[in-house]
Amino acid sequence: MSDEHKLKIDWIACNGYGVCEAAAPELIVLDDWGYPILPDGSVPRELMGQARKAINDCPMVALSWENRASAAGSRLGRLGLGRRGRG
Amino acid sequence: MTQPTERLLAGPPLGGRAESLHAHHLRLGALPHVPAGQMIAALEAAGVLGRGGAGFPVGRKWRAIFERPDLGTPVIVANGAEGEPESAKDRVLMAHRPHLVIDGVLIAARTLGADRVELYLGREHTAAVGAMRAAVEERPKTERKLLHIVEAPIGYVAGESTAVVHYVNSKDARPMTTPPRMSERGVRNRPTLVQNVESLAQAALIARFGPDWFREAGRGKNRGTGLITIAGPVRHEGVAEIELGTPLAELVEMAGGLTGNPRAVLIGGYFGTWAPIETAWGLALEPESLKAAGLTFGCGLVRIVDDRTCGVDYAARIMDFLAAGSAMQCGPCKYGLADLAGASARLAGMDARATDLHDIERWTALVTGRGACRHPDGAAQQMSSALAVFADDFASHADRRRCLASNVMTRAYR
Numbered sequence: 001m002s003d004e005h006k007l008k009i010d011w012i013a014c015n016g017y018g019v020c021e022a023a024a025p026e027l028i029v030l031d032d033w034g035y036p037i038l039p040d041g042s043v044p045r046e047l048m049g050q051a052r053k054a055i056n057d058c059p060m061v062a063l064s065w066e067n068r069a070s071a072a073g074s075r076l077g078r079l080g081l082g083r084r085g086r087g
Numbered sequence: 088m089t090q091p092t093e094r095l096l097a098g099p100p101l102g103g104r105a106e107s108l109h110a111h112h113l114r115l116g117a118l119p120h121v122p123a124g125q126m127i128a129a130l131e132a133a134g135v136l137g138r139g140g141a142g143f144p145v146g147r148k149w150r151a152i153f154e155r156p157d158l159g160t161p162v163i164v165a166n167g168a169e170g171e172p173e174s175a176k177d178r179v180l181m182a183h184r185p186h187l188v189i190d191g192v193l194i195a196a197r198t199l200g201a202d203r204v205e206l207y208l209g210r211e212h213t214a215a216v217g218a219m220r221a222a223v224e225e226r227p228k229t230e231r232k233l234l235h236i237v238e239a240p241i242g243y244v245a246g247e248s249t250a251v252v253h254y255v256n257s258k259d260a261r262p263m264t265t266p267p268r269m270s271e272r273g274v275r276n277r278p279t280l281v282q283n284v285e286s287l288a289q290a291a292l293i294a295r296f297g298p299d300w301f302r303e304a305g306r307g308k309n310r311g312t313g314l315i316t317i318a319g320p321v322r323h324e325g326v327a328e329i330e331l332g333t334p335l336a337e338l339v340e341m342a343g344g345l346t347g348n349p350r351a352v353l354i355g356g357y358f359g360t361w362a363p364i365e366t367a368w369g370l371a372l373e374p375e376s377l378k379a380a381g382l383t384f385g386c387g388l389v390r391i392v393d394d395r396t397c398g399v400d401y402a403a404r405i406m407d408f409l410a411a412g413s414a415m416q417c418g419p420c421k422y423g424l425a426d427l428a429g430a431s432a433r434l435a436g437m438d439a440r441a442t443d444l445h446d447i448e449r450w451t452a453l454v455t456g457r458g459a460c461r462h463p464d465g466a467a468q469q470m471s472s473a474l475a476v477f478a479d480d481f482a483s484h485a486d487r488r489r490c491l492a493s494n495v496m497t498r499a500y501r
Contacts, residue, residue: 011417012264012459031453033422 005042006066007051013062023057024050036063092304092330094312095288101183101326105218108225111186118190121294123198127153130290132298134310138176139166139246139283140356140386142374145290151270152199152278161201162274164255165192167208167215167284168239168246171356172408174388176314177284179326181208181215184288185222189234191287194294195280196233203233205255205274209246210238243357243412247460248281250414261414262460285314306332309373313384319391320347331373338372338389347393351476355385357405358465361398361476364391383468397492398477399484402470403431409466420463423454427470434484444485448474 007027016034027047028036043051055063098106098114106114121129131146152161165188169177181188192204206223208216216238223234237255239245245260252273254260273279289311293301302310309331315338318324322343329338335352339345349364354372360382362370370376374384392401410424427450430443451471454463474481480491 009457010264010459011419011457012262014418016418031419031423032426032450033418035418035422035457037453 004065004067005048005051007038007043007055008064008066009036009038010060010062010064013060015060015062017059019057019059020054020063024054027051028054092312093328094292094304095180095184095187095285095314096326096328098184101179103183105183105185105222108186108222111184115187115295118193118291119295121194121198123153123200126194126198126290126294129293129298133289133293133301134298135286135289135293135301136309136374137283138285138289138313138387139248140171140358142384145282145286148270148280148282149195149198152280155271155278156200158271159277161199161278161280163192163195163199163201163204164251164274164279164281165204165206165284165287166246166248166251166281167206167212167219168251169209169212169386170239170241170243170246170412171386171388172243173318173390174316174356174386176316176326176387178209178212178215180285180288180314181212182218185215185218186225187288187291188219188284189222189226189230190291190294191282191284191289192234193230194290195282195287199278199280201233201280203274204235206234206236207239207251207255208236209241211241243409244414244460244462247462249460251281252279261416262462264459304330305373306330307371307373308375313373313387315372315387315389317342317389317391319352319389320345320349320393321391322346329372332371332376334369334371335389336368339391347395349391350394350396351392351398353390353392353401353469354388355383356388357409357469358461359383359385359388359469360472361402361469362472363476382472395492397435397490398473398480399431399490400435400492402473402477403428403435405469406431406466409462409469413462414460417458417463419454419457420466423450423457424463424466426450427454427466431470434481437484437487437490439485439487444481 018030018034020036021028021030027039027050031037127149135145136142167177167181196204240260244250247262249263250260252269253263255274269279269281304312312328313331314328316326351361351363352367353359353361377384407428410428413420413424415421430447433439434443451467455467483491
């Protein structure tokens with residue numbers, strides 16, 4: 001399973017709304033400035049639902065899966081947005 | 088007395104005008120034709136590392152582009168932004184040996200099949216920009232039509248490689264999120280080699296004299312020579328070319344000896360690392376040895392501070408500069424560096440809050456690895472090493488007792 005279920009953030013896109021923490025409280029905590037701190041390794045199987053919700057809820061489309069293959073299933077991929085696209 | 092090993096800076100003495108194309112050709116001959124595969128193999132055999140700060144192997148960088156002709160015609164960007172405030176090596180090289188840099192971009196363009204070269208030059212370095220402009224004009228038309236000068240905006244992050252490409256593309260010198268890698272899609276969405284001007288000048292010499300010649304200089308694992316900037320209590324501050332692996336003690340001797348009582352040294356730039364002078368004195372100045380000692384070669388800055396300089400104050404000033412130099416795109420960098428600058432300024436000014444020292448330690452870890460570029464990482468690295476090297480100073484300042492530097496003029500902070 002290794003790193004295929006690792007989360008990543010587009011730091012330029014992230015605005016620190018904290019929606020991801022609300023969606024995935026067992027995975028994501030916020031730092032002193034309201035920006036998410038992600039788990040180091042892979043998302044455990046039982047928390048995959050929270051991770052997917054966090055990805056889908058992010059208003060900035062800043063959260064995604066680390067590798068592109070799994071990112072294709074995320075909202076980022078569905079919207080057909082390039083990685084450089086930002087609001 | 089140790090003599091400098093001059094290769095990049097060989098030729099007429101510094102301080103005068105830029106070397107003309109005629110003089111450059113008389114001294115070194117014309118740039119030879121080297122087949123692409125052979126040129127890349129030569130760079131790899133030489134083991135030359137990038138001199139912009141990250142130290143990435145030059146040969147590997149060229150090969151990545153060379154092996155992907157399917158991605159389109161490449162573009163070469165010579166990075167001469169040199170936004171590092173205390174470093175002067177790139178501007179000195181460009182101001183005095185502009186044709187060596189231009190030879191470097193031409194060999195890169197021929198090797199990789201590029202049809203366009205952007206010379207990205209820090210606009211505040213007026214002598215360097217003037218020399219490069221004049222040097223381009225001296226070149227024959229076939230070469231001149233490849234070369235485009237872009238004046239880089241002033242700013243620390245403007246020299247970061249994705250910011251360089253961003254500026255060339257759309258006049259916005261802020262870093263971008265990767266991927267895509269610049270080697271795949273950079274300037275005009277084409278594969279782009281962004282290479283520091285000193286690295287390119289080294290390539291121009293390797294094209295002429297080969298990797299074996301290159302490796303004749305050097306005393307440790309990393310071979311060749313390198314440009315460094317020495318600053319602090321030495322008789323002759325400025326840029327020098329050293330054999331990689333030269334100990335700091337010899338560099339100081341080359342610079343005319345000490346004029347003060349050294350305490351610590353910052354190596355590698357404002358993203359670099361501090362070391363106590365006792366540790367650093369015998370240390371070989373080359374990436375590998377410095378890395379083994381937990382230090383960084385970076386852009387080759389060697390900044391010595393003496394016992395009249397407050398380490399807390401120096402580290403705080405650097406943090407203040409880097410916080411202001413953030414592109415303000417990524418939260419942890421924008422807010423984290425500002426908070427680090429605020430807390431360290433209060434400490435330096437004997438006005439610390441109870442939590443400041445602890446917060447600085449925590450925040451340096453917290454901002455690391457959490458940005459589109461490595462700006463927060465570099466800022467944190469400088470501060471962490473300052474905390475270790477000036478631990479007594481920080482503790483004394485935190486208790487608002489006294490500054491340990493002699494004759495210190497405590498800076499008035501906002």
